[in-house]
Amino acid sequence: xxxxxxxxxxxxxxxxxxxxxxxxxxxxxxxxxxxxxxxxxxxxxxxxxxxxxxxxxxxxxxxxxxxxxxxxxxxxxxxxxxxxxxxxxxxxxxxxxxxxxxxxxxxxxxxxxxxxxxxxxxxxxxxxxxxxxxxxxxxxxxxxxxxxxxxxxxxxxxxxxxxxxxxxxxxxxxxxxxxxxxxxxxxxxxxxxxxxxxxxxxxxxxxxxxxxxxxxxxxxxxxxxxxxxxxxxxxxxxxxxxxxxxxxxxxxxxxxxxxxxxxxxxxxxxxxxxxxxxxxxxxxxxxxxxxxxxxxxxxxxxxxxxxxxxxxxxxxxxxxxxxxxxxxxxxxxxxxxxxxxxxxxxxxxxxxxxxxxxxxxxxxxxxxxxxxxxxxxxxxx
Amino acid sequence: xxxxxxxxxxxxxxxxxxxxxxxxxxxxxxxxxxxxxxxxxxxxxxxxxxxxxxxxxxxxxxxxxxxxxxxxxxxxxxxxxxxxxxxxxxxxxxxxxxxxxxxxxxxxxxxxxxxxxxxxxxxxxxxxxxxxxxxxxxxxxxxxxxxxxxxxxxxxxxxxxxxxxxxxxxxxxxxxxxxxxxxxxxxxxxxxxxxxxxxxxxxxxxxxxxxxxxxxxxxxxxxxxxxxxxxxxxxxxxxxxxxxxxxxxxxxxxxxxxxxxxxxxxxxxxxxxxxxxxxxxxxxxxxxxxxxxxxxxxxxxxxxxxxxxxxxxxxxxxxxxxxxxxxxxxxxxxxxxxxxxxxxxxxxxxxxxxxxxxxxxxxxxxxxxxxxxxxxxxxxxxxxxxxxxxxxxxxxxxxxxxxxxxxxxxxxxxxxxxxxxxxxxxxxxxxxxxxxxxxxxxxxxxxxxxxxxxxxxxxxxxxxxxxxxxxxxxxxxxxxxxxxxxxxxxxxxxxxxxxxxxxxxxxxxxxxxxxxxxxxxxxxxxxxxxxxx
Numbered sequence: 023x024x025x026x027x028x029x030x031x032x033x034x035x036x037x038x039x040x041x042x043x044x045x046x047x048x049x050x051x052x053x054x055x056x057x058x059x060x061x062x063x064x065x066x067x068x069x070x071x072x073x074x075x076x077x078x079x080x081x082x083x084x085x086x087x088x089x090x091x092x093x094x095x096x097x098x099x100x101x102x103x104x105x106x107x108x109x110x111x112x113x114x115x116x117x118x119x120x121x122x123x124x125x126x127x128x129x130x131x132x133x134x135x136x137x138x139x140x141x142x143x144x145x146x147x148x149x150x151x152x153x154x155x156x157x158x159x160x161x162x163x164x165x166x167x168x169x170x171x172x173x174x175x176x177x178x179x180x181x182x183x184x185x186x187x188x189x190x191x192x193x194x195x196x197x198x199x200x201x202x203x204x205x206x207x208x209x210x211x212x213x214x215x216x217x218x219x220x221x222x223x224x225x226x227x228x229x230x231x232x233x234x235x236x237x238x239x240x241x242x243x244x245x246x247x248x249x250x251x252x253x254x255x256x257x258x259x260x261x262x263x264x265x266x267x268x269x270x271x272x273x274x275x276x277x278x279x280x281x282x283x284x285x286x287x288x289x290x291x292x293x294x295x296x297x298x299x300x301x302x303x304x305x306x307x308x309x310x311x312x313x314x315x316x317x318x319x320x321x322x323x324x325x326x327x328x329x330x331x332x333x334x335x336x337x338x339x340x341x342x343x344x345x346x347x348x349x350x351x352x353x354x355x356x357x358x359x360x361x362x363x364x365x366x367x368x369x370x371x372x373x374x375x376x377x378x379x380x381x382x383x384x385x386x387x388x389x390x391x392x393x394x395x396x397x398x399x400x401x402x403x
Numbered sequence: 404x405x406x407x408x409x410x411x412x413x414x415x416x417x418x419x420x421x422x423x424x425x426x427x428x429x430x431x432x433x434x435x436x437x438x439x440x441x442x443x444x445x446x447x448x449x450x451x452x453x454x455x456x457x458x459x460x461x462x463x464x465x466x467x468x469x470x471x472x473x474x475x476x477x478x479x480x481x482x483x484x485x486x487x488x489x490x491x492x493x494x495x496x497x498x499x500x501x502x503x504x505x506x507x508x509x510x511x512x513x514x515x516x517x518x519x520x521x522x523x524x525x526x527x528x529x530x531x532x533x534x535x536x537x538x539x540x541x542x543x544x545x546x547x548x549x550x551x552x553x554x555x556x557x558x559x560x561x562x563x564x565x566x567x568x569x570x571x572x573x574x575x576x577x578x579x580x581x582x583x584x585x586x587x588x589x590x591x592x593x594x595x596x597x598x599x600x601x602x603x604x605x606x607x608x609x610x611x612x613x614x615x616x617x618x619x620x621x622x623x624x625x626x627x628x629x630x631x632x633x634x635x636x637x638x639x640x641x642x643x644x645x646x647x648x649x650x651x652x653x654x655x656x657x658x659x660x661x662x663x664x665x666x667x668x669x670x671x672x673x674x675x676x677x678x679x680x681x682x683x684x685x686x687x688x689x690x691x692x693x694x695x696x697x698x699x700x701x702x703x704x705x706x707x708x709x710x711x712x713x714x715x716x717x718x719x720x721x722x723x724x725x726x727x728x729x730x731x732x733x734x735x736x737x738x739x740x741x742x743x744x745x746x747x748x749x750x751x752x753x754x755x756x757x758x759x760x761x762x763x764x765x766x767x768x769x770x771x772x773x774x775x776x777x778x779x780x781x782x783x784x785x786x787x788x789x790x791x792x793x794x795x796x797x798x799x800x801x802x803x804x805x806x807x808x809x810x811x812x813x814x815x816x817x818x819x820x821x822x823x824x825x826x827x828x829x830x831x832x833x834x835x836x837x838x839x840x841x842x843x844x845x846x847x848x849x850x851x852x853x854x855x856x857x858x859x860x861x862x863x864x865x866x867x868x869x870x871x872x873x874x875x876x877x878x879x880x881x882x883x884x885x886x887x888x889x890x891x892x893x894x895x896x897x898x899x900x901x902x903x904x905x906x907x908x909x910x911x912x913x914x915x916x917x918x919x920x921x922x923x924x925x926x927x928x929x930x931x932x933x934x935x936x
Contacts, residue, residue: 081518084514088505088510094505095501098483098490099495100502102493102498105482109487110484124473125473127470131469135466267567361576362495369506369507370506373510377506377514387525
């Protein structure tokens, strides 16, 4: 590799934005699939209604799931430390997520392959688990990330971890889990309101979605207040060289009350993220009450704002450590090498627009509201 | 030092989840291509029977595809969950192809696969065909990027250890991309997938012919499978040979182990056809050898040498001694990055750092290791010889069998147009064999690489996460239960779909044509293949 035209610090920041964009892409696209699956047993009562909900996301959920898979790959490539420490640290929680995510494709594809009512109801619950459990655990995981997780790094940078599955289930994390479920259920309901023909399923979705939206406002605000008063937050106190090679052990970090809110004073534009989170949710609630198709845009913006607000609050931290704050992973010391970040940037700049083009084309082909009859035709799931 | 029990359990878990995942991948790779061929026939001829044929196989493709996707997610996350130190150590190099796979291939495949199933009535014929083509292209490109990642584990080119970050970093990405091991593995693996699908299509169609059902679909499918299978079974062996040739330069120990060749033979080396490798005695009993052949295959010459296991162990001993110096230099650089003397030593010995780390199995301080420990660690570089030896022979034998089957199929179907009943039965019986061959191929590739997780760079036991054995056992039991259940469900749905045949229930009403496609005018006009039943 000859001269790399972007300096290391710039690449690190760009990748912070790109990983965030991939997470937001996942929440905005697959998020409504997860939400719709969580709503499945409640908004759809008969077999025909359930196939209506399932087939509303049937042709597209598989592509959406790739946001998660590519997000995982990007984490591995751009922030190998974060990938290694978080995935092994959340070991059993990760297993539960994987088990739920395995059920989802199979549930979609296999449910209607047999007529038996027991078979179909079994897969309906599998789809519910496949939607609800990841929504809950992703929120719980983010709640833990905000508090810091108990890991340490030895001199060879091997990570060790003292905490199990139940350590993750603390009150703040559970609050974040609820916020996440409410957000995705609201988003899923907004999608059903936009995609389905008028009828009982759409009415029920609008009803559940409204309550979920109110839940988002309450849980998201409560989490914000909790952050403010609880003393959550970490700050780097040593000199930091943004161009330095990735070694998380070469800095000093303190736990500091309110540090997670300090960025909004330092970079006032970051306030846009939580504002978008609240405003999008309020708009989505209004839209759901009117059963308007544009609600999906509002709930998507809400999801983007809420996720961006977590990233903005924590910057430059990515994964703080409670047992050894100095070992915390940050944007400056957890990234891949300059070469890898640059190559991956080029690949992303080329392929992300292509992905957006063919995804839009697929949506264009499938444009239009889905009715019970079409959703129950032989070509559907 | 990491827990060796956790390392072993994690290896079992990886083997379990990877081998399960690879039950679905080969059929996806090959069947997606066959769908492109069949739908192409539909688009070109406009004959309804080709549309029904394509949709029938597409239904089976779908049942198989979802499990490939579902189990693939586990694979991607497992590096982080169970192989955390590995992920840190090589993420800079290994993560990139994985991420590119997502961006370049999997997005394409997964975004369009929904439209492939749901878009029959929403798209024009050529547009739908294009969608099917992109699904196939996406699947095959996925395999390319995954095998570039895996190939780097076998032959870690284009990268270097950085003592400041304690990990491998990319020095030349082009070398990672055009790694000869990765390229050879890609073409070999993909053509093995094509063979799998061709055997599957041939066997299922033969079963229909034996039952005298859906003959219009069956004979067309057999014709496609016979020609596709003949080409791919020939390439899988030719390209497998290429794969073996790359071992000569890059993985000498794996080559020696799969030949159970203990001593370096005089050039050109003989090929051992059969034998019983004995690791304790360090020799192979009851060998039957063919002179010259191994030398020709492995070095493409009469005077090139193929090194044996014992001389390679002696080389490993030297490299371990050198690696200890590198290991100590890294520790000094960790304490003081400005230690110039340590950096000089590191630069001179860094190629052998991984070998020094082999000693960590026996001691926390490699520099204190005695001669005997070093000899033991050097002997650890020998993989399980018997497993490599037998799995290679069985895999290669099956490869030649497929060539024979498809040559016959091609002869009967395309030239003589008269297929004997015995052959049809054989075609049904061999359906499971390509899966066995593919799994054996992976066993050879991955156990043949041991004790390395990255050949010569990082020993496998060091790659694991800091977990307890009970945690790993919990997830292993969980995966076994889920995967076991899904395997039963999948096979039962496949059998149900095959015995139902291309029935009306699978297709939207009003698609034209009757269920009994063998009686339709289109079928009657098809090439007249006779079946000797």
